[in-house]
Amino acid sequence: MRSDSWSDICRWNIDxxxxxxxxxxxxxxGLLDVYNEIEKELANENKSFLVNYFVIEMKKLLRAYFQEAQWYHGKIIPTTEEYMKNGIPSSTYLLIATTSWLGMGKIATKDAFDWISTEPPILVAACIIARLVNDLVSHEEEQKRGDAPSAIECSMNEYGVIKEEAYMKIKSIIENYWKDLIQGYFKLTGVIPRVLLMSIIILTRVAEFLYKDEDAYTFSKNNVKDAISAILIDPII
Structure with missing residues (x-):
């Protein structure tokens, strides 16, 4: 992506x-069409202004993708810290969590959106977990087809370790962020509506399920389809 193309996207205007x-x-x-459709839906509730939170998070995601493109084309392997910082938005969870709240009715107030827009620790933990569990199972295939370095490559390069040791380092980081996620949930219970906090927890569990043993997001298997069917079509009541 050219740097001027990135500036054009930031304008967020059809022109x-x-x-x-x-x-x-x-x-x-297509992005603008989605934005306009959501804005029209929320206008019925006098909440169309909330779409601005969605736009801000979308720009963060696109900026993170642009950074990855620069790393790839520049043949740059960032430090693990640099990678994880960029991985917060590139996980897509800042965007997904914020966007999911748009359909949660009156309980998702402006104050709640102001809070989530600050990238609170519980959401950062969810983002990093999602980013890293993805990397663990997808990085080899991504490197074969040509992609920016993942946390695995960053760790191997920075610490001079073999792949298996990098895996162990990343798994340890994931475990620590799970602790942050759960602690954050209990700390915020009573401050932020529980249903909103649970949406962040559930999103994290989705990532762990999809990337438990393989990249089931990219290469969907029957167990993923069965799980979605069991939740949405044939739920146990």
């Missing part, structure tokens, strides 16, 4: 699409 290459124009206009 900016004229400056983009054709393949990006399709994606960009």
């Amino acid at each position: 900016a699409s004229e400056q983009l290459p054709s393949y990006m124009k399709i994606i960009y206009t």
Whole structure:
């Protein structure tokens, strides 16, 4: 992605699409269509202003992707800390968590959105867990097809360790962030509505399920389809 293309996207205006290459124009206009559709839905509840939180998180995600593209094309392996900092938005969980609240009715107040927009520790923990469990099972395939370095490559390069040792380091980081996530939940109970906090916990559990033993997000298996069916179509009541 060219740096000027990134500036065009940040404008968040349909006119900016004229400056983009054709393949990006399709994606960009699609994003704006989603934005407009959500805004119209929320207008019925006099909450269309909340869409701005979605836009802010989308820009963070795109900025993180742009950083990964720069690393890839520049053949740069960042430090593990640099990678994890960028991994918070690139996990997509800042965006997904915030967007999920748009449909949660009156309980998701402006104050709640102001809180989640600060990237609180419980959400950061969810993001890093999601980013790292993904990396553990997908990094080899991603490197084969050509992608930015994952946490595994960053750890191997920075600490001079073999792949298996990098795995152990990453798994230890994941375990510590799970502790932060659970502690954050109990600390915030009574401050932030429990249903909103639980949405963050559940999103993290989804990531752990999808990337438990393999990249079931990219290469979906029957067990994933069965789980989704059991929850949404044939739930146990």
